[in-house]
Amino acid sequence: MFKKIKNTLRLLKSIDLDQIAKLNEKINLSEVMDTVSKLDEKQLNGLMKMLKSSNTKKELPPINADFYNVDEKLSPEDRALQLKVRNFMEKEIQPIVNEYWLHDEFPFEIIPKIAELNICGLTYEGYGCAGRSSLMEGIIASELARIDASVATFFGVQSGLAMGSIYLCGSEAQKEEWLPKMQQMKVIGAFGLTEPEVGSGAAGGLTTTCRKTENGWILNGQKKWIGNATFSDITIIWARDVDDDQVKGFIVKKDTPGFSVEKIKDKMALRIVQNGLITLNECIIDEKDRLQEANTFKDTARVLQMTRAGVAWMAVGCARGAYENALDYTRKRKQFGKPIASFQLIQNHLVEMLSNLTAMQTLVFRLSELQDSGQLKDEHASLAKVFCSLRTRDIVSKAREVMGGNGILLEYNVARFLADAEAIYSYEGTKEINSLIVGRSITGFSAFV
Known part of the structure; x- marks a missing residue:
């Protein structure tokens, strides 16, 4: 017992010499010795543990949002490319x-x-x-x-x-x-499907038209929210043929007469993306620049199905970035003398974020497996887009919450993820449109108007 008491006092003195010197002016070490001598074995061990931990820098686990080790399923070649x-x-x-x-x-x-x-x-x-x-x-x-x-x-x-x-x-x-x-x-490309008054209802409501003439195809109409459009060399334009009412695709070069782009300003999300409002006024396009295998909207939908899976993955990345930045912040930010990550409510938020993120990761991993095996259907991609964009909203919101007021400052990164998640939630088909695609699949009834 005496040896443990002696070690305890030695540990007290070794914590910080400057602090001990100041404490000696306020604390009677004889009283400390007397108090410590009355501790039982369990209490003394607890005191020793506390003193040792206060003198040792805590080693924190690495920040890794791949909680279920999904990346371990990648081949060494794929893992190297990822890194x-x-x-x-x-x-x-x-x-x-x-x-x-x-x-x-x-x-x-x-x-x-x-x-x-x-x-x-x-x-x-x-x-x-x-x-x-x-x-x-x-x-x-x-x-x-x-x-x-x-x-x-x-x-x-x-x-x-x-x-x-x-x-x-x-x-x-x-x-x-x-x-x-x-x-x-x-060569940089853009993709012109969405229109000012149509949005996600492009399947049956395209107002941009194309008409075949002796001089080529004449395109008229507008496209909105077209990413890369302000600087793209070519833009894929989807238009409704006035003769057969079918959707056709065209490769339109940026210097085509009658083709103009106005930058969409004052966005609150995806501000680096240069979205454009495209106006097509009597644009003449050669037959050689018509996509030869695009003859109905089903052909357009093949492209959308492929890329919608990518948007689900993008939502996962956005959520992961917000989570990792928030976790890092909570481990560094101190309140009441200790990191806020040590508080119960903060840990609850972090675990909820990680739970949603892990569910998203495993979902999109399986989604891509379906795509690689040729089994991917519209409803598979749509369900992933609905779920991942919804859960991303939850994650970025909680990431901002645990960061308090600093969560709205760009320097902490989460504010950008918070805003960008809103755009991901809406593009490549809104939640409602994608929900109806899944709903049609599981009920056998189409609820589209």
Whole structure:
């Protein structure tokens, strides 16, 4: 017993010499010795443990949002590519993203840097593309959005919507002409489907029209919210044929007479994405620039099905970025003399965030497996988009909540995720539209008007 008391006092003195010197002026060590000598074995062990822990820096677990170790299912090659993209985003994008987001501008200097990653058109076979899995494409979308959803959206439009339209619906000549240059990001694309008065109801309500003449196809109408449109070299325009009432697709070059773009300003989300309002006024498009395999909206829907899975992955990345930033903050921010991460209510919020995120991760992983095996259906992609965009909203909201007032400052990153989650919630089909797609599948009844 005496040895333990002696060790306890020695430990007291070794905690901090400057502090002990000050304490000696206020504390009678003889009384301390007397008090300690009256402690039983259990109490003394507890005191020793407390004193040792106060003198030792606590080693915290690493911040890792992959709680179920989903990444372990990746091959070594795929894991290496994932980490390559992650490293790029953390080193090249993270330091500049808030400044560009604040000023509603696009960092054009990143385009050749992204091109060097060789990830554009990742899943396509040939034309300079890698022919990798849809799973890996989703992983990359998540990694991009983990740092910034705007950069992920820019890339998704280029690699998914624009290139995908040509890959799925273009002729061989069109694929050979455009895909290699787009894969190297020497040509930037945009995807024009959404309209000012139509939104997600494009299947039966396109107001942009096309009409075949001796001089080519004449396009008239407007497209809204078109990402990359202010600087894209080509834009895929979807229009309703006035003769057969079917939807057709066109490759429209930026210098086409009658084609104009107005930048959409004052957005509260995805501010780096340069969205445009496109006006088509008697645009004449050659037959060779009509997507030869796009003859109905079902062909358009094939592109949307493929990219909607990517948006679900993007939602996962946005949620992950918010969660990891919030967790890091709560472990550093101190209140009442200790990190707020040590409080019960904060831990409850963090666990709820992680629970939703883990459910999202496992869902999209299975979604990509279905896509790679050829079993993906519209309702699969729609369910993932509905669930992941909803849960992302919850996660970013709680991330802001645990950060208090600092949660609305750009420097802490979560404010950007909070705003961008609202855009992810709406684009590539609203919750309502995607819910009706799933509802039709499970009930056998279509509730579309």
